[in-house]
Amino acid sequence: MCHESVAMCAMIGIPDEIRGQVTAAFVVVKVGYRGSPALASELQQLVRTRLAAHEVPRVIRFVAELPRTTTGKILRRELRHMVHDQ
DSSP, X not given: OOSTTEEEEEEEEEEETTTEEEEEEEEEEOTXXXXXXXXXXXXXXXXXXXXXXXGSOSEEEEOSOOOBOTTSOBOHHHHHHHHHHO
16 A cells, blocks of 8 residues: 555465465556556565565455445455456
8 A cells, every 4th residue: 555556555475386375466456547567566675574474465456446335334345256257
């Protein structure tokens, strides 16, 4: 969330054959920015400076919006479905 291009984000764990589970990030970018492989790499580098190596997202998906409940909580189970649908 501290990157200038990120409006909102959420992270979940997803299955991985080698590690068992890895982190996936879903990112909504602010108006005027576009999701790209370069931005994904930049975000991973930023996370590396602040968190442990295992917390760096291996997968970054740029989405228009995050699924939310009526009270505004992020529906992580819906994010898991989005990983499997792609």
